[in-house]
Amino acid sequence: MLAIPYHRDRRVSVSGESMQPHLTGVQKIVIPKSDEQRARIRTATNGHFLFKHLNEDQYRDVVNAMAEKKVSAGTHVIDQGDEGDYFYAVESGCFDCYVNDELVTEYDNKGSFGELALMYNAPRAATIVAKTDGVLWALDRHTFRTILMNDTARKRHMYDEFLKEVPILKSLREEERHKIADSLETVSFKDQQVVVHQNEVGENFYLIVDGEALVYKSSDDGSPPRKVNRLGKSDYFGELALLNDKPRAATIVAQKHLKCATLDKNAFTRLLGPVVDILRRNSVNYQHILNLAAEEK
Structure with missing residues (x-):
C-alpha cells in the first residue's frame, strides 16, 4: 500500500502554458553550491x-x-x-x-x-x-x-520519421511517438564491437543513426557464425526486446564507427505503459508482431 501522499510547494495549474520552451525573459536561478x-x-x-x-x-x-x-x-x-x-x-x-x-x-x-x-x-x-x-x-x-527543451525538439525532428517505420511502434499515436523520440539515448560503438550477443536476454531497442552493422547467426551444430545481413542508417534491431524477454536471435557487430539511438523496455513502460497494450490497438499489426516474435529463433 502507498504511503500518505506528500504535497509541498505543488504547482496549481499550467494548463495555459505553451508547449514551446521559454527562450527569453527568464532570469537565471543560481543556488550557491560547494x-x-x-x-x-x-x-x-x-x-x-x-x-x-x-x-x-x-x-x-x-x-x-x-x-x-x-x-x-x-x-x-x-x-x-x-x-x-x-x-x-x-x-x-x-x-x-x-x-x-x-x-x-x-x-x-x-x-x-x-x-x-x-x-x-x-x-x-x-x-x-x-x-x-x-x-x-x-x-x-x-x-x-x-x-533542455531546445535540444529535445531537435532530437524529435531527427528521430520521428525513423520511428514511423518500426513495425512494433506503428500503433503509437503521434504524441506517444514524440515521447519515444525525445527519450532516445545516443550510444556509439567502435569497429568490431559487439552491440548485442545472440542468446543473451536484452532489454534495448536500437535505431542506427550513422554507420553500419553486420548481423551474425550461430547454429546449434557448433559451426562458426554466419553473416546473414548488413544494417545501415535508419535500420533498427532489438525491437522485440520491448515486447518480451526472449534471448536475442542474432549477434550484431559494429562496422567501423556505429552510432545508434536506443531505448530500453523499462523506459518505454514508464513512458507509455506495456508495449503489448499499445500493439492491441491495431489487431492486424498486433498479429504480425506476434508472428515475428514466434518465428525469431
Whole structure:
C-alpha cells in the first residue's frame, strides 16, 4: 500500500502554458553550491539523455539552478495526476514508481524522473515514493524548459520519421511517438564491437543513426557464425526486446564507427505503459508482431 501522499510547494495549474520552451525573459536561478555539491550533481546526472548534448555553459546553468532535497522513507516525491513542478535526479536512496497503484519500476541510488510533465505540460504520469531516506537534485520547471527543451525538439525532428517505420511502434499515436523520440539515448560503438550477443536476454531497442552493422547467426551444430545481413542508417534491431524477454536471435557487430539511438523496455513502460497494450490497438499489426516474435529463433 502507498504511503500518505506528500504535497509541498505543488504547482496549481499550467494548463495555459505553451508547449514551446521559454527562450527569453527568464532570469537565471543560481543556488550557491560547494565544489563537492557540484561534483555530486555531475555524478547524479551523468549519462542522462537530457544532459548529454548540453554545452558547458548550458550545463553550468542547470547545475546552478538545481536544489538539493533530502527526503525521508515513505515520502511521496510526486503524485500521479499532479501538475509538474520539478525534474529530479537521484543521488542516493531507493524510490518506487507506481502507475495506477501498480509498481512499474524502481530507482536504486541512480536514475531520474519527473521530466514528462515538464516536457509535455501534462499531469504527472506516475507516483514516486521514497522507499528509503535519500537525496535528490531538483531542477525547476522554467530552467528545465528554457535549457533542455531546445535540444529535445531537435532530437524529435531527427528521430520521428525513423520511428514511423518500426513495425512494433506503428500503433503509437503521434504524441506517444514524440515521447519515444525525445527519450532516445545516443550510444556509439567502435569497429568490431559487439552491440548485442545472440542468446543473451536484452532489454534495448536500437535505431542506427550513422554507420553500419553486420548481423551474425550461430547454429546449434557448433559451426562458426554466419553473416546473414548488413544494417545501415535508419535500420533498427532489438525491437522485440520491448515486447518480451526472449534471448536475442542474432549477434550484431559494429562496422567501423556505429552510432545508434536506443531505448530500453523499462523506459518505454514508464513512458507509455506495456508495449503489448499499445500493439492491441491495431489487431492486424498486433498479429504480425506476434508472428515475428514466434518465428525469431
